[in-house]
Amino acid sequence: MQNYTIILVLWKYKLGLRxxxxxxxxxxxxxxxxxxxxxxxxxxxxxxxxxPMADLNNSQLLEKVRELCSIYTSSQLRLVVFERKLQRPIAQLRKELxxxxxxxxxxxxxxSVRDAISNPRRNGLATLRQCSLSGTPQxxxxxxxxxxxxxxxxxxxxxxxxxxxxxxxxIRNELEFKSWFRRQSKAHRFEEYLVTEYIDDGREFSLLCTSKNGIIGCISSLExxxxxxxxxxxxxxxGFEFFSVQQTRDILPGLESFAVQVMxxxxxxxxxxxxxxxxxxxxxxxxxxxxxxxxxEWDTFRQLLSIMKPFFFWECLAIENLYDQEPANDLAExxxxxxxxxxxxxxxxxxxxxxxxxxxxxxxVAWRASEGQEMSDSDSIDDNVVQIYLSCTNRERLLEDCSTILDQTDITIDKNVLSERQNVAKRNLTVKELIRSCTTTD
Structure with missing residues (x-):
């Protein structure tokens, strides 16, 4: 039996491996x-x-990993990371060693969204139509x-x-297209844009797959x-739901075979x-x-996956998938x-x-903002005032409760205070009256 040496590299991601x-x-x-x-x-x-002293300085981590790799070259080496910012430097190490x-x-x-989609499209899988726009806005x-x-x-x-x-x-029509690019050209200076066809009446999903076990779960948008x-x-x-393997097969039929085709x-x-x-x-x-x-991709997804513990530890499954370990019978079920x-x-x-x-x-219920806290408009899935976690053995009851909470929960946010402050600041910045003066010398 081969000996494996797994080197797990962590930067900011807190993890337990019990x-x-x-x-x-x-x-x-x-x-x-x-x-x-x-x-x-x-x-x-x-x-x-x-x-690291700075976010982009992870040289000490990489030096230690390189040292360990040189020591344990005789065994089957595997490098594992769970953070996006470490993926590329660790991939470079894999290539070098x-x-x-x-x-x-x-x-x-x-x-790369375009490159990731091109291969499945060539192999007959359904992908959204795209085009790229670059250069000076025209x-x-x-x-x-x-x-x-x-x-x-x-x-x-x-x-x-x-x-x-x-x-x-x-963008809904041609007029919105023109006005959107006019606003963007003033606020940002992006060199290239990706335009994707819009589809609705469906669910956005993120499907978890391993090379040995196939699909092991699915995160799906609620609405x-x-x-x-x-x-x-x-x-x-x-909101989002998490489905186990069998739940995915029952609620989203066809997704498992789709994953196999993509891979x-x-x-x-x-x-x-x-x-x-x-x-x-x-x-x-x-x-x-x-x-x-x-x-x-988001902390919201990590938090949703953590609800499944002790039935589901995606980090442990990712590590176990690197060596000869039989899958658990009750995997995420x-x-x-x-x-x-x-x-x-x-x-x-x-x-x-x-x-x-x-x-x-x-x-x-987990409040992400305190009373009296100044907030800005949400900029991602993770920018929230409050998050609510729900579990139930009856999905119909779960969906009914989710719908009621989404429709009836009223969060009191004072939007006038900040606008009043801005008005006061503008008044203080009014142009002062100029006073004519001169300097003389003897």
């Missing part, structure tokens, strides 16, 4: 700053390094390109470079009549580890592929249905933390 199933032929080393590893169970050696796992060129395919010419390549409006326009939710436009980005921009509450088209020679497949589900015949990620509700923040001051009455069998 539930990890680690056989005797596997050694687990952790390289991380102090107080990041919350539970040292199943860890053979914990190497602490000083935390010839270690199995995702390499930089594969990450480019995974992280609304008339760009409008013709949108009509020719994606069929016109409505459409979703977003910058290629990292951006926020408020820089994404849901089908509105996109999540639309809820964020309009400050309307929204075969993108990774014909297979892959190791865990992947999140992003897509849009209308019905078993209309499933659209939207891209990949190597970890939950909780009998409960789980959901999380997000109430996006809005510009103003939170007046009162409203009482939210318990409805489901299990429910807890």
């Amino acid at each position: 539930e990890l199933r680690k056989p005797s032929h596997v050694r687990l080393f952790v390289v991380a700053p102090p107080r990041i590893l919350q539970d040292e169970s199943n860890v053979d050696v914990y190497y602490q390094v000083e935390p 010839n270690i199995e796992g995702f390499l930089p060129d594969q990450l480019d395919i995974l992280f 609304p008339e010419q760009w409008m013709e390109a949108v009509k020719a390549q994606i069929g016109g409006f409505p459409a979703i326009v977003e910058p290629i470079k990292p951006h926020t939710a408020n820089s994404i436009g849901i 089908s009549h509105r996109l999540v980005i639309e809820s964020i921009q309009s400050q309307k509450p929204f 075969r088209s993108v990774f014909p020679r297979g892959y190791s580890g865990i992947l999140f497949i992003k897509g849009f589900y209308k019905n078993h015949n209309d499933i659209f592929f939207l891209g990949f990620s190597l970890e939950p 909780s009998k409960k249905y789980n959901a999380i509700l997000n109430f996006p923040s809005s510009e103003g001051i939170l007046i009162h933390q409203t009482t939210i009455h318990k409805r489901c069998q299990e429910m807890r």
Whole structure:
């Protein structure tokens, strides 16, 4: 039996490994700053390094990892990270030291929306039509390109470079297209935009898959009549559900075979580890592929996954998938249905933390803003005033309670205070009357 050496690299992601199933032929080393590893169970050696002085400076982490790799070259080495900012430097290490796992060129395919979609499209999978716009904004010419390549409006326009939710436009017609680009050109200077056809009446999903176990769970948007980005921009509450394997098969039929097709088209020679497949589900015949990620994209997703513990530890499954470990019989098969509700923040001051009455069998409320706190408009899935976690053995009851909470919960936010402050500031900045003066010398 081969000996495996797993090197887990952590930066800011706090993690416990009590539930990890680690056989005797596997050694687990952790390289991380102090107080990041919350539970040292199943860890053979914990190497602490000083935390980086700046967000982009992780050289000490990488130096320690490189040192360990040079020592344990005789065993099957695997490098594991759960944070997006560490994926590329660790991939570069894998390439330099010839270690199995995702390499930089594969990450480019995974992280580039256009490249990630191109392979499945060539292999006959349904993807959303897209076109890119670059250079100096030319609304008339760009409008013709949108009509020719994606069929016109409505459409979703977003910058290629990292951006926020408020820089994404849901464009309904040609007039909105022109006005949106006019506003964006004044506020931002993005060089390239990606335009994607708009679809509705379905669910956005993130499907968890491993190379050995196939699908192991699915995160799905709660509402089908509105996109999540639309809820964020309009400050309307929204939610997500988590489905186990069997629940995914029952509620979203066809998704499992869709995942197999995607993985075969993108990774014909297979892959190791865990992947999140992003897509849009209308019905078993209309499933659209939207891209990949190597970890939950949002803290909201991580929190939703944590509800499943002790039935489901996605981090442990990701590590176990790297060596010869039989999957657990009860893998993620909780009998409960789980959901999380997000109430996006809005510009103003939170007046009162409203009482939210318990409805489901299990429910807890987490306020993300304190009374009297100044807030700005939500800019992502994770910018919320309050989050509500619900679990129930009856899905119909769960959905009914979610709908009631979303419709009836009223959060008091004073939006006038900030506008009054702005008016006072403008009055103080009025132009002062000039006084004529001169200087004389003898």
